Amino acid sequence: MPLPAVRLTALLGSVLLLAACGDEPAPAGAGGPIAVEATDDACKVARTTANTGNVTFEVTNKGSKVTEFYLFAEGDRILGEVENIGPGLTRRLIVEVTEAGKLQTACKPGMKGDGIRGEFTVSGEGRKATDGDAGLAEATKSYQRYVNSQADSLLAKTTEFVDAVKAGKVEEAKALFPVTRTYWERIEPVAESFGDLDPKIDGREDVIEEGMEFTGFHRLEKDLWQDGLQADSAGVADRLLTDVKDIVAKAKAVELTPLQLANGAKELLDEVATGKITGEEDRYSHTDLWDFRANVDGSQAAVAALRPVIQGRDAALVTSVDEKFKALDELLEQHRAGDGFKLYTELSEDEVKALAAAVDALGEPISRVAEVVSQ
Amino acid sequence: MTGLPRRRLLGFAGAGVALAGAGAAVGALSSSSSSSDQVRLTGAEAVPFHGEHQAGITTPAQDRMHFVALDVTTTKRAELISLLKEWTEAARRMTAGQEAVEGGAVGGNAQAPPKDTGEALDLPPSALTLTIGFGPSLFDERFGLSGLKPPKLIDLPRFPGDDLDERRTGGDLCIQACANDPQVAVHAIRNLVRIGFGRVSVRWSQLGFGRTSSTSTAQATPRNLFGFKDGTNNVKAEDADALREHVWVAPGDGPDWLVGGTYLVARRIRMHIEIWDRTPLAEQEQIVGRTKGVGAPLGQVAEFDPVDLHVKGKGGQPVIGETAHVRLASAEHLGGVRILRRGYNFTDGSDGLGHLDAGLFFLCFNRDTGKQFVPMQAALAAKDKMMEYLEHNGSGHFVVPPGVREGGFWGDTLFT
Structure with a gap:
């Protein structure tokens, strides 16, 4: 997860109240206030x-x-x-x-x-509201299908992961950890919009608020890789499954707007730039590159859903986004190891820097998608 | 080179009187901050060193800052006291636009290293203020101060999201130098550090290039690196009641040596400006809770319109969101708590990943950190949506002794 703030406005509650309140003092209208x-x-x-x-x-x-x-x-x-x-x-x-x-x-x-x-x-x-556009309506439906499929897989894999933890099968649980997180990270901005659930599922030890218990994926990560399974690990695993079930139900019920899709695509890359590129996210397992890949996948899926609309309005932007995704893909694929990825700690400084530059290069055109969608 | 001591040309008349150079008409600017003797700084003049409170707190915020935290390396109380006396004398001189030592730069023995480093020769006082603070670690057994530690000089709690770097955190002492010319601020710190060799050593230091708060109603509100006006609702020098309530330690607050002093909190806040710059304007404004142009609270028209947390829009959603920065930091949200902010923008090279290491060096002064800064930062760290773009990686808490009287020295009420 990112820092603990809730991405409510960005993805879900994006009520653009007084959207015109930008620079000019709000005009009082004929006759003043x-x-x-x-x-x-x-x-x-x-x-x-x-x-x-x-x-x-x-x-x-x-x-x-x-x-x-x-x-x-x-x-x-x-x-x-x-x-x-x-x-x-x-x-x-x-x-x-x-x-x-x-x-x-x-x-x-x-x-x-x-x-x-x-x-x-x-x-x-x-x-005229832009939501009336048939192309945009199709885009949100298409992305919703993606969210649903990822949410189903998240639940299935979390169940396997939790079972492994509870059975004390450390190696199996370790192997399942980055795979399970892939489904989480792909739809992270949607999941994060449900306030309290995100820190419970994906909170890092350093960003947990005082008085709040350290639970979820990263607590189990710490147990599996660093401390060994604890007396309460099974309980933490049960709670994780309960919270994931909860969030899956909510994610499938949520209605997204095209603007939220566009911002979601951008936020997934922000996640990479602030959390994954620094190796902060998975500090015990060092499986950050799995999360990195999943965030990029999720961003790509949101852009793909909007693609027909962007293509019609700004074809050059599509070309630019495609190029930058491709460059980042190629770079990431160099770090494959077996079915997964190298550990973050195995990357050289230059390799990390090259990944960061590719993310920044992609982030700029992606940040223009919302503007095109809102036209 | 005339051989004249630095800045004598500029017309320094003596302690307690400030004269500007070259005929500019300027009144005395008292650091005791009653509103009648506040004058607008023209930028080059001297700010009086003596007063009830130290300068550099309610002084209209200068444009530049050099802040240093130091560890005391001597274990002898007498050496620490003599250092504070030497520092005070040098600070008196430098804030008046003089060299650290009379004739220090070029007036001494040609076979001796100059006693002033010289880079501020020919520069005006530039409103230099030097403000000293004592960290919690100073009050241990080394100097016999353990019984005199103010109970309110707490170790700050860990806030969610803190990523503090030991090399930018803590310190036995701190000195804040603010001036309208960066060279003047750096010269002052450099010379004070030099005087202290063998008794103190630099723990960490920070440069700031643009003020992010106004501390006087005579100043326009500046902008931080997110491009937003910052410090609109700051406690201002002209508001004597607010200063008494929120900034100065009063008789009865304890301990007695601290009356007229205050507490300083420093936080080095890295801002992920690259990510911020990709964020839509509407979202930036919702995160802050103000418009970017004029700086009006959302739902209002002008910068100084009161922040109204009770206005709601479509569907009854608050116009200033539940996670907006201005809501969480507002006195209303925090049960009346306010602080005097005096921060600066910084950029310190790169983070090694193709980004600028930029941000805001947050400085605030308050009367009781545990009841003012701490609850405010706890609320922000827990809920502020802006936290996604921020990382606190340096921190310090210091007690700021009262101002120096004529003939006194920094911290004399503590040491005598």
Whole structure:
């Protein structure tokens, strides 16, 4: 795993709130910010019409209770809200409204109930969502199939690995360790998006938070290669299987967007650049090159799914990505040993540096995929 | 070469009075930091050395830094004290724009090595400040200080993700030199180190080339190597109440020798800038919790608009995410905790893998590290999404004694 932070925004929860809030101050729209005067029994909205784009509310609580202000779309879908507005305070809410329609405003004095509602009408041009593109829809479906197949293999191999550990078959478990991790590493950004599960399954000893137990693959790696199996190794193995089952179910249920695919492809290479290239990931077994290969595989799979779309929009980018993948592939394959790879510790400094340069060379064009997909 | 001592030309009048060279009109800048005597630094002038607090903390952050951590090699208390006295005298002189020793560079015996190394001859004071700190390891049996160790001078806990390099960690002493000319800062450290040979030796050192915080409202907010404004909500020199509450050790905080002092935390934070540079703008902004252009908190318009953690967007998702840097580091999230940051950007060559070894040398001052820096860093290390791009590989915790009075020396309240 990477450092312990959760990749929520990147892959799953990528709610591009206020996506237009880049550099320019959010335009207040025609007529400037809309003043809202909230009291304990009224919710006066100075203007109840706006155009699509950023709509700014300045909410002043003139009542005695702490209040909240909401903007709802049809069916009470929240478009924006500001909470915890104490008496006497003024707070700002900027909402990016992308489609015209009948909305509702609401103040919630005392922060409960349905609130004091009002009509709010938005007119103007809507913005077309890229998700409607048939090619992109096919891309996400195709990648989802990849995630499903890898998740199935992950579960099957983890079961074998855990059985070997519990049976005390150290050599067999050691042989299964890098193979099992391959399926994990290929879909790592998807798995990592499930908050707490990632550190439990893939946490390294140095990044575990205080008070949290060191469990998962790397704990068993330490037992197998360094400390020998411990009294609680079997228990740790059982927990690993439980956590993997959990994450497999979640990964198969998740719905990905094309942008998440593109960012996932990039993040897999980031993983390689910060974790694998330094030999930090598998510090006891030194099987980092297996993980390296798997991250590159996963990145390649995400790009492959998006390929028809990128090809149509920026053919030169496809050529560049292909070339760089090929160069990295060739370099990696030089370090094959039998069915697997050399140990990280067997690589010379120059070999590590050459791998790092190839990853960087690929990382640049890969980082442009998201932009092309979002066009 | 005129043979004149360095910088005498620039009009140094005596301790406690600061004059700028060549007719620039500048008032005295007190390190005791009441807002009335704060003036905007023009860059070249001298910052007074004496005061209630050491300079280099609330002094408007200069552009350059040279920080050094030292181990004391002598075991004699008297030698340590005489070193502190010699250092203080040299620091007094150098912060005023003079050579470390009068006539030191070229005015001495031609058969003797010069007593000042000379590279700052002809350069103005450049707002040089020199700030000393004492590490936990100084308070052992060697110098009879074990009973005087401030209980709050803790060994920092290990934070998740720490990858500390012993060769960039700890130290019995530290000296922070800040100036608007890097040569002036390096000259000061070099000469202090030289004075200390036989009594101290350099443990590690760090250069910084661009300030990453403003410590005065008169300063614009600078940017770190992620390209974002850093230190917008810093504790500022003009906010006397905040300094009293969050920075200066007060009577009753204990120990008595430390009143008017503070605690310094240094962290060398490697930034994986190559990876960051491949990250989409929208994601960069979500990680930080501010816009990259003007530096406004997400959901707001201007840089100094208050960070509002209670604004939510589509589907009730917080606009400033649960793992955004500004949320986790905010006083609101941390129960009112704040620190005074004074960090610098650095690049130190390459990592050997085709990347720059670049980052932020984090420096902060606070009144109680265990209650301020530690919970803040614990929250960031555990949840901050930015941690994926960072690696803390050097660390130090030091107690910063109060300012030096006329005729006093660094740490005199501890040693006498």
